[in-house]
Amino acid sequence: MPELPEVQTTVNGLNEHVIGLKIADVWSSYNSPYFKGSNTIKDPLYFKVFKKEILGRKIVSVIRRAKNILIKLDNDDTILVHMKMTGHLLFGQYHFNQKNKVNPWEPIEPEGLKDPFNRHVRFVLTFSNKKHLALSDTRKFAKVTLIKAEHFHKTEHLHDIGPEPLEEIFDLKEFNARIDRKPNAKIKQVLLDQSNIAGIGNIYADESLWLASIHPAEKVRDLSNKQRADLFKAVKSSLSKGINLGGASTSDYRNINGEKGTFQQVHHAYQRAGTACDKRGCKGIIQRIVIGARGTHYCPEHQKLNK
DNA sequence: ACTAGCCCCTGGGAGC
DNA sequence: TGCTCCCAGGGGCTAG
Numbered sequence: 607m608p609e610l611p612e613v614q615t616t617v618n619g620l621n622e623h624v625i626g627l628k629i630a631d632v633w634s635s636y637n638s639p640y641f642k643g644s645n646t647i648k649d650p651l652y653f654k655v656f657k658k659e660i661l662g663r664k665i666v667s668v669i670r671r672a673k674n675i676l677i678k679l680d681n682d683d684t685i686l687v688h689m690k691m692t693g694h695l696l697f698g699q700y701h702f703n704q705k706n707k708v709n710p711w712e713p714i715e716p717e718g719l720k721d722p723f724n725r726h727v728r729f730v731l732t733f734s735n736k737k738h739l740a741l742s743d744t745r746k747f748a749k750v751t752l753i754k755a756e757h758f759h760k761t762e763h764l765h766d767i768g769p770e771p772l773e774e775i776f777d778l779k780e781f782n783a784r785i786d787r788k789p790n791a792k793i794k795q796v797l798l799d800q801s802n803i804a805g806i807g808n809i810y811a812d813e814s815l816w817l818a819s820i821h822p823a824e825k826v827r828d829l830s831n832k833q834r835a836d837l838f839k840a841v842k843s844s845l846s847k848g849i850n851l852g853g854a855s856t857s858d859y860r861n862i863n864g865e866k867g868t869f870q871q872v873h874h875a876y877q878r879a880g881t882a883c884d885k886r887g888c889k890g891i892i893q894r895i896v897i898g899a900r901g902t903h904y905c906p907e908h909q910k911l912n913k
Numbered sequence: 914a915c916t917a918g919c920c921c922c923t924g925g926g927a928g929c
Numbered sequence: 930t931g932c933t934c935c936c937a938g939g940g941g942c943t944a945g
Contacts, residue, residue, distance in 0.1 A: 607938070640921060644941095648921095673939080690939055692923085726923090745922040747939070791916095800940080808938070857937090899918075900938065 608689040610771070610805030611848025611869065612859045613673050616695050619862035620668040620675070623697050624739060628664045631732035632657045636746065646751045647729065656752050660685065672767045672804035682755035686763055687741065693748030696724060696740045697862040723858040744858055768803045771841055781838040785826050793829065794822035795898045797841070806841065809854050809869075809876045812903045814840040816875040816885075821911045822895075822902045828912045847872070875903040883907060 608616070634647050641648035647656050663679040670676070675695070677685040687695065729741040729750055741748060753761045768784055769776050784802045785793070796802055797811040806814070815822050817840035820833050829837070853859055853867030856877055860866060870877075874884055879894035883905040890907025 609939095638921075688939085690921095691937080722924090743922095744924070745937090747922065749940090798939085 607691050607807055607809070607857070608694065608853070608859055609673060609807035609810050609848070610670075610845050611810070611851075612694075612853035612867065613670050613675060613689065613805070614849050615853040615861055615867060616689075617668050617670045617675055620677070620695065620697065620739075623737075623862070624665045624668065624677075624733075626664060626666075627733040627735065627737065629660050629662065629731055630734040632660060632730070633732070634729045634750075636728050636748075636750070638746075646749050648749075652751075656750075659683065659752055659754075671764060672770075672800055673807070674764065682758075684753040684755075684758060686749070686751050686753055688749040688763075689741075689743070690747035690749065692723075692726075692745045692858045693741055693743035694723075694858070694860050695862055696727075696742060696860070696864055697737065698864075699737045700740065702727075702730075721860065721864055724860055724864045742860075766801045768799075768801055770804050771806065772845055778835060778838045781841075782834055785829075785834075789825070789827040791826055792823045792897055793820060793826055793837070794900075794902055796826055798898065798900065803841070805845070808900050808902075809856065809873075810841070810844050810848060812876045813844045813874060815904060815909060817844060819908050821909045822897055822904050824911055830912070875905065877903065879903055 634653055636648045637650045638648050643649060645652055647653040660679065663681060665677055666680050667678045668675065669678070673688060675687040677687070679685065723744065724742050726742045726744045727740045728743045728746060731739040741750065751763060753763065769780060785796050787802060788796045794811055794815060797806050797814065798808065812822070814837060818833060818836035820829070820837055848854060848869045851867055851869040851872070852861060854869035855866035856870045875892055878892045881892055883890035883892055885905065885908055888905060888908045890905040892903055893906050895902050
């Protein structure tokens, strides 16, 4: 699923391709009564407003905040895309099967989009140079909305998000201050909570805890100073490695060219239940448990509870 | 103010 | 082979 490294990979790709492009058309098949009045394009009434506001605008930059993609327009408005579980953005000059009544924007070429996970197109921006930015989203969890310039600093879509873990200003002292907001909570749940630290999801939480030899159910107040320092380093290193490898494509994530990342090839814990722990000298077998309704993978040999 | 748990959604795997 | 059932999980929301 798209977490900080996957979102950053997408943002890096977009910056190479969409800067200066002018939005000529907008299409979406998202609509759900559940999202009526939600201020996202899943509300058909909101989509009409959204379309009117962005037509003719040029893209000036693309940045990331937590797991959100922020596409800045030339009038200082911002298109926000959150890919949630199964969404990813694709950029290219596509041909769509307009005769398909169910989904007229199902891509029929090029080759890269034959991958089934690139074919669930729900949202398309067409630029004036005939290129497309398409959002493929199998399970329709993704969120797309427009943030007007004057609302940017108070929008509900970005409020209550913790610091960016890869920024240099985010040091061990800051890390401790953030996790200590929940001394009685399990460390895995604290890592996943975006209001504590931005951008960590299930994959990088499990990988970081494996690297730092910490049991995912360890209470924050029971962590030793060494464990805190190890976890701080592990969070930074696993996220950085994820970016360097173009993200994790355990299931559906693809970059803007529709290609897989390779972080899943170096997972130590995530989705490796039943396989041997590959920590040097460790004889453990990776286990899967549930914490906070999330599948959690860890090695019971070298990630033991302190008490 | 907190947290546990439901809900959005669909492809794919298990079971029969 | 083909049907039904069930589950993954980020984050918004609500009930307690």
